[in-house]
Amino acid sequence: MTSAPTLERPPTRTSHCRRSPSTSASAADRPKTVLFCPCGREASTDEWHVEHGDGHRRLVCPDCGETLTVR
Structure with a gap:
């Protein structure tokens, strides 16, 4: 029989790493x-x-010549 490690506490939402879905080099080079x-x-x-x-x-x-925004 094999034993699996157990967690003392379940992970919380704040413990997850948040990343942008796009990790390509071109997206990283764009200004914000x-x-x-x-x-x-x-x-x-x-x-x-x-x-x-x-x-x-x-x-x-x-x-x-397309208008993108009018303010």
Whole structure:
């Protein structure tokens, strides 16, 4: 007969290591704030065109001209 080790206490949620589901090198190299465009461009917020007008600020993709956000 083989005996299996027993735990003194069951593990708690806080004892588990939390990781991002993506561990690829490219994801690790991205800045924390990244915008994604349907055309495939992904870049930090300071790498998009900013257009001002009508009291709003628009972030526009420099590759395809798609408006990503209006604030």
